[in-house]
Amino acid sequence: MSNREAMLEKIADLDAQHAVAVAGGGEKYVDRHHARGKLTARERIELLVDPGSAFLELSPLAGWGSDFTVGASVVTGIGVIEGVECMISANDPTVKGGASNPWTVKKIFRASQIAEENDLPTVSLVESGGADLPTQKEIFIPGGRLFRDLTRSSARKQPTIALVFGNSTAGGAYVPGMSDYTVFVRGGAKVFLGGPPLVKMATGEESDDESLGGAEMHARVSGLADYLAEDELDAIRIGRRIVARLNRRRTNPGLVTGLRPSSTSRKPMVDEVAQRPSRDRGLSFAEPDADPDTLLDLIPTDLKEPFDPREVIVRIVDGTSERNGRPFDEFKPLYGTSLVTGWAQLHGHPIGILANAQGVLFSEEAQKATQFIQLANQSDTPLLFLHNTTGYMVGKDYEQGGIIKHGAQMLNAVSNSSVPHLSVIMGASYGAGNYGMNGRAFDPRFLFTWPSAKSAVMGPAQLAGVLSIVARAAAESKGQQYDEEGDAGMRAMVEQMVEEQSLPYALSGMLYDDGVIDPRDTRTVLAICLSVISKTSWTGGQGFGVFRT
Ligand code: COA
Numbered sequence: 303m304s305n306r307e308a309m310l311e312k313i314a315d316l317d318a319q320h321a322v323a324v325a326g327g328g329e330k331y332v333d334r335h336h337a338r339g340k341l342t343a344r345e346r347i348e349l350l351v352d353p354g355s356a357f358l359e360l361s362p363l364a365g366w367g368s369d370f371t372v373g374a375s376v377v378t379g380i381g382v383i384e385g386v387e388c389m390i391s392a393n394d395p396t397v398k399g400g401a402s403n404p405w406t407v408k409k410i411f412r413a414s415q416i417a418e419e420n421d422l423p424t425v426s427l428v429e430s431g432g433a434d435l436p437t438q439k440e441i442f443i444p445g446g447r448l449f450r451d452l453t454r455s456s457a458r459k460q461p462t463i464a465l466v467f468g469n470s471t472a473g474g475a476y477v478p479g480m481s482d483y484t485v486f487v488r489g490g491a492k493v494f495l496g497g498p499p500l501v502k503m504a505t506g507e508e509s510d511d512e513s514l515g516g517a518e519m520h521a522r523v524s525g526l527a528d529y530l531a532e533d534e535l536d537a538i539r540i541g542r543r544i545v546a547r548l549n550r551r552r553t554n555p556g557l558v559t560g561l562r563p564s565s566t567s568r569k570p571m572v573d574e575v576a577q578r579p580s581r582d583r584g585l586s587f588a589e590p591d592a593d594p595d596t597l598l599d600l601i602p603t604d605l606k607e608p609f610d611p612r613e614v615i616v617r618i619v620d621g622t623s624e625r626n627g628r629p630f631d632e633f634k635p636l637y638g639t640s641l642v643t644g645w646a647q648l649h650g651h652p653i654g655i656l657a658n659a660q661g662v663l664f665s666e667e668a669q670k671a672t673q674f675i676q677l678a679n680q681s682d683t684p685l686l687f688l689h690n691t692t693g694y695m696v697g698k699d700y701e702q703g704g705i706i707k708h709g710a711q712m713l714n715a716v717s718n719s720s721v722p723h724l725s726v727i728m729g730a731s732y733g734a735g736n737y738g739m740n741g742r743a744f745d746p747r748f749l750f751t752w753p754s755a756k757s758a759v760m761g762p763a764q765l766a767g768v769l770s771i772v773a774r775a776a777a778e779s780k781g782q783q784y785d786e787e788g789d790a791g792m793r794a795m796v797e798q799m800v801e802e803q804s805l806p807y808a809l810s811g812m813l814y815d816d817g818v819i820d821p822r823d824t825r826t827v828l829a830i831c832l833s834v835i836s837k838t839s840w841t842g843g844q845g846f847g848v849f850r851t
Pocket of ligand 1: 397398399400401430431432433434435436469471472473474
């Protein structure tokens with residue numbers, strides 16, 4: 303099978319996984335929701351964002367592989383409203399009444415971290431049955447952070463807006479409660495700490511939904527609603543007007559026309575749409591010198607086959623132009639050659655790139671990376687990490703040569719670098735190589751994965767082999783006969799388990815990335831991230847730890 307065919311197969315599978323998330327609670331619940339005259343979470347988002355603008359959906363596969371519906375009953379992503387990039391978080395009421403399960407909470411935490419780091423206003427589209435009651439023990443205590451994050455966001459002058467379409471009871475009532483602006487839909491919003499049955503139980507008082515928490519009551523009596531919307535469309539219209547008056551820096555005042563496909567789309571995103579923010583900021587740039595579509599021919603889905611990351615870079619970054627010169631100015635090309643480093647621009651944004659070439663990181667690569675990261679900090683240039691590494695080199699010569707020290711230098715540089723980082727896991731991302739290349743634990747601003755990626759402490763066969771060696775040695779030290787037959791079974795089982803745990807969906811399901819993307823969308827996705835990042839300010843080189851020498 304050709305590389306293209308193999309990758310297209312993986313992309314088709316990815317589309318199928320995304321389709322599950324898009325289906326929400328399924329036809330029965332979506333139809334019931336529509337029959338009640340309500341819009342779905344995605345329909346609300348489509349109407350809220352500027353027509354024709356890009357919506358970068360985040361964590362669409364959250365909860366994959368768990369007992370919960372893929373997507374975790376909430377849709378999050380970055381969308382442009384009245385020219386302002388905003389974090390949008392929309393409960394999906396078709397999944398368990400929009401109740402929040404442990405993955406919902408983690409997904410919203412991640413969205414809130416992105417909003418904080420990138421200085422984004424947050425718009426919450428609320429319709430939720432509150433805590434998923436059967437799993438309350440996992441969410442009740444940590445879940446309080448959702449409300450804390452909202453008010454801290456406000457304290458940082460990152461505005462928070464709640465558009466309340468439906469149920470928002472008990473703890474959920476604090477979403478509008480903690481937001482700067484609230485819009486309640488007449489006849490839809492229901493916001494109370496305790497509903498009529500609970501009140502009856504608690505105090506004996508007879509009440510009804512409207513008098514306890516209806517939109518009209520909150521708009522006229524309690525004052526919790528700042529705006530009373532006639533219907534859902536009116537709430538969305540009011541929400542857009544609120545954003546328009548936030549006096550935020552606009553991405554693209556001229557941008558006015560349908561929702562662009564998100565990362566859950568079946569087709570590659572249209573790069574031209576995502577370009578508009580950059581072009582409108584006066585950034586000029588050329589299209590890549592090589593067609594991004596040909597990435598599919600280039601990337602082997604068998605991770606044992608090496609590929610030249612320069613071929614990936616030239617399909618992602620801006621092409622040759624008078625301003626840009628050549629697309630990629632490689633740094634130290636003759637030294638530490640299994641890591642490619644160099645300078646480029648993407649949609650006009652300058653970036654430094656570190657990309658694995660031959661898979662293994664040796665001392666030279668670690669030291670080259672350390673120097674390169676410091677250079678990017680000197681020039682305040684954001685960094686892009688393209689992962690395809692099996693980790694740092696092991697073996698006597700390498701240990702004696704100081705591979706730990708050199709790896710530690712690279713980890714120090716990555717951890718304490720104060721320019722924004724982006725990561726894309728293209729292929730392998732194993733062991734401490736994942737850390738050195740700015741994996742999730744090292745907090746890149748955004749991290750996306752290709753369908754061909756795999757990530758784990760080590761490869762499945764190696765891990766099973768290590769376990770087998772350790773078990774054999776343990777048996778020998780106890781003077782026991784080693785069970786060879788059992789060993790073969792154990793190895794096969796562990797290998798299969800680690801293989802499954804290393805796959806992108808499993809990792810994305812646990813929120814270890816911000817989404818699995820079609821490789822052809824990489825340029826566009828990174829451009830949206832850079833556009834978001836570019837509204838924030840940073841100073842490189844704010845202080846590294848002690849570099850062990
Ligand atoms: N936890 C777990 N499951 C919940 C849930 C919750 N908080 N809220 C709703 N569900 C489930 C329902 O059991 C139902 O499951 P099923 O279809 O498999 O039987 C499904 O979600 C849909 O609920 P349903 O009541 O049919 O939907 P609705 O749209 O008519 O009403 C609510 C939605 C949210 C208004 C209603 O379900 C409700 O009041 N839930 C409890 C709210 C609450 O008090 N939460 C505690 C907050 S801390």
